[in-house]
Amino acid sequence: xxxxxxxxxxxxxxxxxxxxxxxxxxxxxxxxxxxxxxxxxxxxxxxxxxxxxxxxxxxxxxxxxxxxxxxxxxxxxxxxxxxxxxxxxxxxxxxxxxxxxxxxxxxxxxxxxxxxxxxxxxxxxxxxxxxxxxxxxxxxxxxxxxxxxxxxxxxxxxxxxxxxxxxxxxxxxxxxxxxxxxxxxxxxxxxxxxxxxxxxxxxxxxxxxxxxxxxxxxxxxxxxxxxxxxxxxxxxxxxxxxxxxxxxxxxxxxxxxxxxxxxxxxxxxxxxxxxxxxxxxxxxxxxxxxxxxxxxxxxxxxxxxxxxxxxxxxxxxxxxxxxxxxxxxxxxxxxxxxxxxxxxxxxxxxxxxxxxxxxxxxxxxxxxxxxxxxx
Amino acid sequence: xxxxxxxxxxxxxxxxxxxxxxxxxxxxxxxxxxxxxxxxxxxxxxxxxxxxxxxxxxxxxxxxxxxxxxxxxxxxxxxxxxxxxxxxxxxxxxxxxxxxxxxxxxxxxxxxxxxxxxxxxxxxxxxxxxxxxxxxxxxxxxxxxxxxxxxxxxxxxxxxxxxxxxxxxxxxxxxxxxxxxxxxxxxxxxxxxxxxxxxxxxxxxxxxxxxxxxxxxxxxxxxxxxxxxxxxxxxxxxxxxxxxxxxxxxxxxxxxxxxxxxxxxxxxxxxxxxxxxxxxxxxxxxxxxxxxxxxxxxxxxxxxxxxxxxxxxxxxxxxxxxxxxxxxxxxxxxxxxxxxxxxxxxxxxxxxxxxxxxxxxxxxxxxxxxxxxxxxxxxxxxxxxxxxxxxxxxxxxxx
Ligand SMILES: Cc1cc2nc3c(=O)[nH]c(=O)nc-3n(C[C@H](O)[C@H](O)[C@H](O)COP(=O)(O)OP(=O)(O)OC[C@H]3O[C@@H](n4cnc5c(N)ncnc54)[C@H](O)[C@@H]3O)c2cc1C
Numbered sequence: 001x002x003x004x005x006x007x008x009x010x011x012x013x014x015x016x017x018x019x020x021x022x023x024x025x026x027x028x029x030x031x032x033x034x035x036x037x038x039x040x041x042x043x044x045x046x047x048x049x050x051x052x053x054x055x056x057x058x059x060x061x062x063x064x065x066x067x068x069x070x071x072x073x074x075x076x077x078x079x080x081x082x083x084x085x086x087x088x089x090x091x092x093x094x095x096x097x098x099x100x101x102x103x104x105x106x107x108x109x110x111x112x113x114x115x116x117x118x119x120x121x122x123x124x125x126x127x128x129x130x131x132x133x134x135x136x137x138x139x140x141x142x143x144x145x146x147x148x149x150x151x152x153x154x155x156x157x158x159x160x161x162x163x164x165x166x167x168x169x170x171x172x173x174x175x176x177x178x179x180x181x182x183x184x185x186x187x188x189x190x191x192x193x194x195x196x197x198x199x200x201x202x203x204x205x206x207x208x209x210x211x212x213x214x215x216x217x218x219x220x221x222x223x224x225x226x227x228x229x230x231x232x233x234x235x236x237x238x239x240x241x242x243x244x245x246x247x248x249x250x251x252x253x254x255x256x257x258x259x260x261x262x263x264x265x266x267x268x269x270x271x272x273x274x275x276x277x278x279x280x281x282x283x284x285x286x287x288x289x290x291x292x293x294x295x296x297x298x299x300x301x302x303x304x305x306x307x308x309x310x311x312x313x314x315x316x317x318x319x320x321x322x323x324x325x326x327x328x329x330x331x332x333x334x335x336x337x338x339x340x341x342x343x344x345x346x347x348x349x350x351x352x353x354x355x356x357x358x359x360x361x362x363x364x365x366x367x368x369x370x371x372x373x374x375x
Numbered sequence: 376x377x378x379x380x381x382x383x384x385x386x387x388x389x390x391x392x393x394x395x396x397x398x399x400x401x402x403x404x405x406x407x408x409x410x411x412x413x414x415x416x417x418x419x420x421x422x423x424x425x426x427x428x429x430x431x432x433x434x435x436x437x438x439x440x441x442x443x444x445x446x447x448x449x450x451x452x453x454x455x456x457x458x459x460x461x462x463x464x465x466x467x468x469x470x471x472x473x474x475x476x477x478x479x480x481x482x483x484x485x486x487x488x489x490x491x492x493x494x495x496x497x498x499x500x501x502x503x504x505x506x507x508x509x510x511x512x513x514x515x516x517x518x519x520x521x522x523x524x525x526x527x528x529x530x531x532x533x534x535x536x537x538x539x540x541x542x543x544x545x546x547x548x549x550x551x552x553x554x555x556x557x558x559x560x561x562x563x564x565x566x567x568x569x570x571x572x573x574x575x576x577x578x579x580x581x582x583x584x585x586x587x588x589x590x591x592x593x594x595x596x597x598x599x600x601x602x603x604x605x606x607x608x609x610x611x612x613x614x615x616x617x618x619x620x621x622x623x624x625x626x627x628x629x630x631x632x633x634x635x636x637x638x639x640x641x642x643x644x645x646x647x648x649x650x651x652x653x654x655x656x657x658x659x660x661x662x663x664x665x666x667x668x669x670x671x672x673x674x675x676x677x678x679x680x681x682x683x684x685x686x687x688x689x690x691x692x693x694x695x696x697x698x699x700x701x702x703x704x705x706x707x708x709x710x711x712x713x714x715x716x717x718x719x720x721x722x723x724x725x726x727x728x729x730x731x732x733x734x735x736x737x738x739x740x741x742x743x744x745x746x747x748x749x750x751x752x753x754x755x756x757x758x759x760x761x762x763x764x765x766x767x768x769x770x771x772x773x774x
Binding site: 126128129130131132133135136155156176177197199200201202203205207209267268269270276278279331334335338339341342343344345349352353356357360361364366369370 | 504507509510511514533534578579580581583644645646647648651654656657660711712714715716717718719720721722733735736737744745747748749751752754755756759760761764765
């Protein structure tokens with residue numbers, strides 16, 4: 001047993017940490033969130049140059065190695081800086097889909113440019129009625145004469161506007177919620193029949209609702225086999241869940257640090273807030289939440305790398321526990337800051353927002369608790 | 376003991392319902408039901424309707440225009456008002472400064488200020504907190520120095536809710552010398568916001584709205600006649616007001632209405648082929664909040680009953696504030712949870728009255744996360760929940 005990072009993982013962590021502290025302070029981040037695109041193309045290029053966009057991919061595909069532990073290292077650092085560049089949408093969601101299901105040619109045309117930072121992708125899986133059930137797919141894909149005709153509505157697609165191509169889950173056969181009959185299809189974002197409504201999420205990330213109206217693509221755009229995509233989609237979403245768990249751990253750590261620092265400076269009743277035992281105890285509990293979260297995250301990442309089928313259960317344990325911690329740490333950091341905590345001006349509020357949205361992405365705390373119980 | 380309404384009370388309930396049915400503007404109630412704040416115009420228009428009916432100030436003594444309702448009638452009013460989605464009246468005038476004016480003000484002040492308050496001609500805001508005086512309010516430093524018939528006021532107030540709308544502000548200012556005890560050095564001043572030297576700058580909250588402000592006073596001249604009661608007795612008046620502020624912050628009726636709406640919505644929220652309202656984990660969570668609220672309802676009724684038989688609302692009001700705000704926040708959170716992925720998009724324009732574009736996500740989802748973020752304030756303002764806990768420790772448990 002060994003819980004230490006490899007030399008490469010340490011270097012990766014340090015280089016991201018350095019980037020965040022030098023180029024990604026709170027004000028620069030705010031400017032990026034407020035910009036037209038919602039992310040910095042320049043930073044994205046830098047990520048590509050530094051090789052960060054290759055992290056979750058196998059060496060045989062030209063990647064860094066593709067372990068879940070590597071991904072965890074990256075996302076935790078991103079979480080500390082509340083990074084809004086579309087790493088999750090591109091590299092984690094779409095990237096995992098490609099790495100698991102793409103054929104050689106698709107890897108060439110999609111995965112390569114993705115790792116080089118020259119292609120923007122989005123993974124469109126959720127629907128207005130589906131909540132967290134990945135097999136609840138109503139968006140239809142009718143296969144006829146070497147073509148697939150897509151109709152339907154995908155909800156809150158991360159990076160949905162900037163994406164050049166969309167990876168879309170569609171029902172090619174069977175009934176809604178049936179596991180069999182779901183396919184993944186690559187669709188050009190500018191295909192005829194696609195319309196979208198883009199917006200910024202409460203956490204600063206960009207997303208869009210996307211409608212497909214008789215959108216036609218060749219059958220060769222299938223990613224993997226027709227009707228059999230559910231397991232790939234589950235793998236993708238579990239990866240994404242692990243990624244946001246790691247992000248949450250990074251964000252929680254900063255929230256805790258900020259809160260402790262603040263209570264040492266802010267005075268009321270002639271003494272620092274830190275001197276009130278009522279608050280001390282609560283910060284101690286926050287600390288324990290972060291530690292428990294970190295532990296279960298490590299467990300899940302390592303289980304995921306064993307590839308022996310135990311990953312989903314481990315992941316659900318992590319997402320459930322980390323969701324609980326994120327909630328507690330986020331809320332307490334606001335409360336202990338008092339009024340300034342609820343303002344837009346201070347960073348803790350923005351950590352709180354991200355810690356909130358993470359609880360409801362890729363399966364909520366309750367969803368994963370139930371999945372754990374049933375597995 | 377008896378929890379049934381009497382004949383008379385039932386008749387009153389019918390009257391309240393008929394009034395709300397007939398007079399409450401639909402657009403306003405629509406907004407309230409979505410958890411949005413009505414505009415200034417909508418709020419004032421509604422308050423004027425209330426005044427016309429004579430129901431603007433249930434908390435006032437009858438001689439000044441109060442309704443003379445007993446606690447059961449007030450309870451009925453609150454329940455029906457929230458069920459219909461009528462906005463809460465803005466507290467600063469009618470519920471906060473007015474009781475201080477009619478309790479401690481002189482005749483001239485009562486004549487001058489109370490009619491405009493009950494008629495909603497003047498919007499008031501509360502200038503207590505300062506950047507360095509939050510929980511420790513008595514340490515405030517905004518100074519008022521007498522110069523002839525005026526005080527000259529200098530300093531900064533902060534967190535001033537809706538100060539951007541306000542015509543007048545009631546302030547706690549320091550009139551005593553540096554060697555005096557804080558609590559004995561504070562006066563209660565009414566200040567016209569149009570006086571030269573006042574600047575109001577917005578503070579944006581986590582939902583992106585400028586709900587609060589910083590108010591700067593730079594050599595602002597305020598007639599001494601605008602002081603309520605005696606110089607350096609302001610703290611006593613303010614404390615009196617704070618207990619008033621705390622009763623009613625439990626918002627039991629509002630929480631009940633929101634839970635009802637939430638449950639109805641959950642029955643129409645897809646959950647992977649089923650509906651959310653049938654998900655056992657969800658049911659359990661909602662039930663826990665509902666049970667807490669039920670207990671709180673009776674705690675509040677007990678408190679109100681004690682008040683109506685002559686006791687002043689005491690430190691028990693701390694409990695109402697504390698549990699009431701926790702319940703409110705639990706409901707805020709359930710709304711976010713129900714929205715699922717649709718809790719994420721932030722599309723503020725679709726919350727505007729005149730928005731007629733495409734709606735992203737189902738009803739109640741659009742404002743769920745912003746409302747949750749914003750309402751973290753509830754456990755912070757009006758004396759934070761930690762301060763309320765301290766009050767219970769000291770004043771009730773004698774610790
Ligand atoms: C949205 C909003 C609207 C507001 N509107 C108004 C308004 O209209 N007018 C107005 O005058 N004020 C208003 N306030 C101010 C509000 O009353 C203060 O924010 C509140 O009193 C807390 O003060 P603070 O923010 O300075 O926090 P602090 O006093 O700095 O407290 C920070 C944290 O320390 C805790 N703490 C402090 N002392 C103790 C202690 N002794 N023991 C244990 N814990 C302690 C607090 O509970 C809190 O968690 C508003 C505030 C908000 C957020």
